[in-house]
Each structure stands twice: as structure tokens, then as C-alpha cells.
Amino acid sequence: MGKIVSIHSFRGGTGKSNITANLAAQVAMADKRVGVVDADIQSPGIHVLFGLDETNMGNTLNDFLHGKCTIREVAFSVGDNATQRPQLAGKSLWLFPCSIRGHEISQILRDGFDINLLNEGLQTLMSEFELDCLFIDTHPGLNEETLLSIAISDLLIVILRPDHQDFQGTAVTVDIARSLDVPKLMLMVNKAVPGYDYDDLKGQIEAAYKAPLTGILPLNFELADNASKDLFSLRYPLHAWSQELRKVAEAILSVP
Numbered sequence: 001m002g003k004i005v006s007i008h009s010f011r012g013g014t015g016k017s018n019i020t021a022n023l024a025a026q027v028a029m030a031d032k033r034v035g036v037v038d039a040d041i042q043s044p045g046i047h048v049l050f051g052l053d054e055t056n057m058g059n060t061l062n063d064f065l066h067g068k069c070t071i072r073e074v075a076f077s078v079g080d081n082a083t084q085r086p087q088l089a090g091k092s093l094w095l096f097p098c099s100i101r102g103h104e105i106s107q108i109l110r111d112g113f114d115i116n117l118l119n120e121g122l123q124t125l126m127s128e129f130e131l132d133c134l135f136i137d138t139h140p141g142l143n144e145e146t147l148l149s150i151a152i153s154d155l156l157i158v159i160l161r162p163d164h165q166d167f168q169g170t171a172v173t174v175d176i177a178r179s180l181d182v183p184k185l186m187l188m189v190n191k192a193v194p195g196y197d198y199d200d201l202k203g204q205i206e207a208a209y210k211a212p213l214t215g216i217l218p219l220n221f222e223l224a225d226n227a228s229k230d231l232f233s234l235r236y237p238l239h240a241w242s243q244e245l246r247k248v249a250e251a252i253l254s255v256p
């Protein structure tokens with residue numbers, strides 16, 4: 001039976017979508033069947049990391065939520081369309097993108113959607129695609145769809161920066177996850193400034209949140225220069241950022 005992995009952060013700007021895409025790619029590279037859902041309906045963007053834009057996106061999660069297509073018809077096979085991401089050619093990796101069109105985003109914001117339909121769609125993906133891992137890229141903060149994603153997760157990964165605002169917001173997220181009985185919780189630090197005592201940082205965070213810190217990703221200019229043009233961990237597999245991210249992917253794979 002596959003597992004649902006939600007990637008979340010309390011505040012925006014943590015690199016959540018970039019990390020989600022790279023983790024999904026690494027798990028797919030381990031010959032697992034992987035789905036990625038962009039549940040950040042208000043500000044979608046993970047599609048860019050897989051080489052999609054408005055012109056070649058096809059059906060979206062918005063179409064499914066408005067009854068215009070099935071959830072299967074939203075699927076974009078990354079492995080079958082890997083011209084820009086050749087390492088993923090033939091891999092069992094599917095993206096379920098959200099619309100980037102302004103009027104469709106505003107329609108969701110204005111009219112909302114059936115949260116139960118979203119839940120049913122996610123469960124359908126698990127069974128119809130026989131997924132080993134379904135990654136959900138959540139909206140930052142805590143809204144209705146984010147709470148749903150957290151509640152149905154087998155594993156929640158909370159990303160934070162070494163920043164006092166992130167520390168406080170993460171405490172709220174962790175408390176809510178525990179109140180929702182999420183089976184497994186992990187933490188990740190992103191954008192850690194070189195020169196930090198990473199062992200000390202790990203100890204402080206694990207003591208504060210009573211949860212394992214599975215990775216500390218360093219702040220680096222190469223990743224910023226990549227500017228979402230590619231999946232960094234595939235293009236630069238020997239980079240320290242990529243090596244640390246693979247440790248997190250391995251931790252995900254080790255969860256029963």
C-alpha cells in the first residue's frame with residue numbers, strides 16, 4: 001500500500017515546491033511509482049519545475065474540481081514527456097497540476113470547491129495509478145485544503161528556515177498535525193547559512209518540536225541561479241544540497 005506524503009511550511013518562501021519536486025524525482029529515480037499533486041491552488045507553481053507552462057499543461061486540478069474531467073485526465077506523465085528532464089525518461093512519475101490562468105484561480109477563490117471531492121480524487125490517484133508515494137505540495141499556512149492534506153497524510157514533512165518567525169509558525173503546524181493524528185512527522189530545514197553549527201541546530205529543533213529533523217539544506221547561490229529552470233538534484237547530483245536532499249528521500253522510502 002502506498003503512502004501520502006504532504007510537504008508543508010507555515011510561511012511562504014521556504015522553497016517548499018522546489019523541495020517537493022526534487023524529492024518526488026529522487027523517489028521516482030529509485031524506481032517507485034510517484035504522483036505529485038499541486039494543492040497550492042491559490043498560487044500554483046510546481047509545474048514549472050517539470051517543464052510545463054500554460055500552453056502545454058492540458059487538464060488541471062481546477063477542471064477536476066469543477067466537474068469538467070476525471071482526476072485521471074489531469075495526469076501529466078513526466079516519464080513520457082522527459083525531453084527537458086532526460087533523467088526521468090521512462091520513470092513512473094505523474095504530475096497533477098493546478099491551473100495558472102488568472103480567471104480560474106479567481107473562480108476557486110470566489111466560489112470555493114468541494115473539499116470532499118478533492119479527498120476522493122486523491123484516494124482515487126493512489127489506487128488507479130498504484131502509487132508508492134503521492135506527494136502533495138500544500139499551500140503555506142493553514143487553510144481548509146491544507147488541513148485536509150495534513151489529515152489524510154501518512155507522512156507530513158514540515159519545512160522551515162532558521163528564522164524565528166518560521167520557528168513559531170512551525171510550532172503551530174506541528175501541534176495541529178498531532179491533533180489530527182498524522183502517523184509520521186518529519187522536519188526539514190532549508191536555506192541554512194554556511195557556518196552554522198548544524199549539529200547544534202538539529203539538536204535545538206528536535207528538542208523544541210519532539211520530531212526528527214531529516215535534513216538541513218544549505219543556502220547556496222547555484223540553486224538560486226538555477227531559478228526553477230531544472231530539477232537541481234538531477235542536474236547537480238554531487239552538490240551538497242542534492243546529497244542532503246537524497247537523505248530525506250531515503251528517509252521517506254524507509255517509512256513503512
